[in-house]
Amino acid sequence: MTGAKHPNSSLSMSPQPHQGQPIIREVACKSVLNRSAISDYSLNCYVGCEHACAYCYARYMQRFHPHEEAWGDFVDVKVNAVEVLEKQLRRAAPGDVFISSACDGWQPLERRWQLTRACCRLLLEHGFRVNALTKNALILRDLDLFVGRDAQISVTVTSLDEGLRRLWEPAGSTVEQRFDVLRQAHEAGIETGIMFGPLLPFLSDSLDSILALFARAADAHVNVIWVDALNPRPNVWEAVQALLQAQFPDLVERYRRVLFSPVVRAAYVKGLNERVRAAAARLHLSDRLAGCA
Ligand code: SF4
Secondary structure (H helix, E strand, C coil): CCCCCCCCCCCCCCCCCCCCCCCCEECCCCCCEEEECCEEEEEEEEEECCCCCCCHHHHHHHHCCCCCCCCCEEEEECCCCHHHHHHHCCCCCCCCCECCCCCCCCCCHHHHHHHHHCCCCHHHHHEEEEEEEEEHHHHHHHHHHHHHCCCEEEEECCCCCHHHHHHHHHCCCHHHHHHHHHHHHCCCCEEEEEEEEEEEECCCCHHHHHHHHHHHHHCCCCCCEEEEEECCCCCCHHHHHHHHHHHHHHHHHHHHHHHHHHHHHHHHHHHHHHHHHHHHHHCCCCHHHHECC
């Protein structure tokens, strides 16, 4: 089953927000495992993300790690991440680790550096639970680490429309590659999850689109489903607005109201949650729906 296609989704894929190969810098870190609001810990081996998603909330990291380059055009590689984690694990109490909260741990350069892989191995050996969330099929390289361990592999999907995926998440894996991650992880006996978020207002958030997404989640036998709305996080609007101006100019003002008008936003989120719950109920997935927008 495929999602409803937006009439503009077959438009030319340029201009892209992502401007070619990112600048890679090697840096030393003091800490790689950090306490987190969304889990016991989060772990990030990189600052920056090649995936360059237009809506990326991790852009706020620019506040703490200013870079001249735009988000998606730089990545700092924490080359001592494994050594630092080894030290931190001497003191840290075991718990759930979310990988990753401010980058994608399996972005393309992880193929060369293998830092996320090495850190996952260490965490699992020390009795930590690993909750991985990615938009890259590179995580399939690491299935051997997760088999039989306390771990969950999840992917993010914001639309089934590959044209929209290329626009909003230009360097992530294709939609079908992400579902293949879920299929292979499930077949390997690993717990799986899917994050439908942020659903794109007026592009992938209709009831039909959500039903199509949930049907794919059911086919993939995921254990847990989350849904998120687009949020007005710092530095996000500029990139979203640029994409909309180029590809969906009629949506600029509608997005602005959804993000910044409290009344419109409250009504939007309420309606989205109603559609999400209706879709989950219709497909008998309510028990797997862990979080709404
Ligand atoms: S994959 Fe995640 S961290 Fe990377 S750019 Fe996209 S939203 Fe941001």
